[in-house]
Amino acid sequence: xxxxxxxxxxxxxxxxxxxxxxxxxxxxxxxxxxxxxxxxxxxxxxxxxxxxxxxxxxxxxxxxxxxxxxxxxxxxxxxxxxxxxxxxxxxxxxxxxxxxxxxxxxxxxxxxxxxxxxxxxxxxxxxxxxxxxxxxxxxxxxxxxxxxxxxxxxxxxxxxxxxxxxxxxxxxxxxxxxxxxxxxxxxxxxxxxxxxxxxxxxxxxxxxxxxxxxxxxxxxxxxxxxxxxxxxxxxxxxxxxxxxxxxxxxxxxxxxxxxxxxxxxxxxxxxxxxxxxxxxxxxxxxxxxxxxxxxxxxxxxxxxxxxxxxxxxxxxx
Ligand code: BDR
Numbered sequence: 001x002x003x004x005x006x007x008x009x010x011x012x013x014x015x016x017x018x019x020x021x022x023x024x025x026x027x028x029x030x031x032x033x034x035x036x037x038x039x040x041x042x043x044x045x046x047x048x049x050x051x052x053x054x055x056x057x058x059x060x061x062x063x064x065x066x067x068x069x070x071x072x073x074x075x076x077x078x079x080x081x082x083x084x085x086x087x088x089x090x091x092x093x094x095x096x097x098x099x100x101x102x103x104x105x106x107x108x109x110x111x112x113x114x115x116x117x118x119x120x121x122x123x124x125x126x127x128x129x130x131x132x133x134x135x136x137x138x139x140x141x142x143x144x145x146x147x148x149x150x151x152x153x154x155x156x157x158x159x160x161x162x163x164x165x166x167x168x169x170x171x172x173x174x175x176x177x178x179x180x181x182x183x184x185x186x187x188x189x190x191x192x193x194x195x196x197x198x199x200x201x202x203x204x205x206x207x208x209x210x211x212x213x214x215x216x217x218x219x220x221x222x223x224x225x226x227x228x229x230x231x232x233x234x235x236x237x238x239x240x241x242x243x244x245x246x247x248x249x250x251x252x253x254x255x256x257x258x259x260x261x262x263x264x265x266x267x268x269x270x271x272x273x274x275x276x277x278x279x280x281x282x283x284x285x286x287x288x289x290x291x292x293x294x295x296x297x298x299x300x301x302x303x304x305x306x307x308x309x310x311x312x313x314x315x316x317x
Pocket of ligand 1: 011013192
């Protein structure tokens with residue numbers, strides 16, 4: 001069994017990631033911790049509970065994390081995933097926030113990992129605020145992780161939020177900096193450019209959503225708004241390469257549970273630029289080894305797309 005903790009800011013692509021993990025019989029999700037990002041914290045928590053309810057997995061504990069970045073002004077993903085982060089689809093039966101655990105997310109991560117040292121993989125698909133706070137609370141936390149998978153950052157200074165910045169890193173640049181400095185466990189990064197280049201053809205998305213299951217119906221509804229925005233000519237122009245559907249967070253999650261998914265990657269030391277009008281929050285890759293950092297991250301380059309499609313299909317069955 002692969003033991004996972006998911007750190008999310010549940011918008012539509014976080015929901016897709018969560019559903020891939022829930023569908024895998026070899027995965028045990030020990031906790032889902034929420035952070036402000038795509039949508040304010042309360043929404044991120046509510047959306048997470050809605051996804052779990054749809055998959056009959058409300059027994060998985062969900063924790064409230066940070067409401068604000070460490071230093072940066074709070075920002076959210078605007079209308080990309082709808083105002084509520086989940087496509088603005090009314091859900092009168094949504095679980096209440098009283099279902100959340102009482103313990104704070106960061107302490108819960110530490111406690112859970114301490115119970116299973118070296119066994120837990122942390123998948124972070126939000127701003128890295130909760131992770132930065134966790135390592136402040138317990139500096140030994142990263143070394144007790146099996147691995148860390150991050151969706152965030154960029155490799156060629158191509159932004160999706162600022163000129164040179166990817167959303168999750170731009171939302172909390174200081175947190176991203178701290179994580180790349182202090183998480184010396186094996187760290188894998190699904191960057192913005194990587195996710196664009198591995199985007200899925202729209203024809204596959206039609207097949208994926210046409211499955212006659214409740215989960216497919218739910219995904220079809222919550223992703224309608226995002227798909228419309230993503231298909232607009234303006235948005236396609238913003239993607240670096242590979243016009244198609246980009247389920248960014250799902251790549252990080254799928255890589256965490258399926259070792260053979262990533263078929264091309266490279267190892268390099270990485271940090272985050274904290275200054276600059278256009279460069280704050282940009283990931284910096286030190287190919288020249290000038291930073292003298294011992295710890296290198298693995299930058300994902302290419303996935304086995306057929307395997308990824310299989311995992312996507314299974315997530316809605
Ligand atoms: C990232 O930003 C968020 O909007 C998505 O959920 C993803 O985690 C992509 O830059």
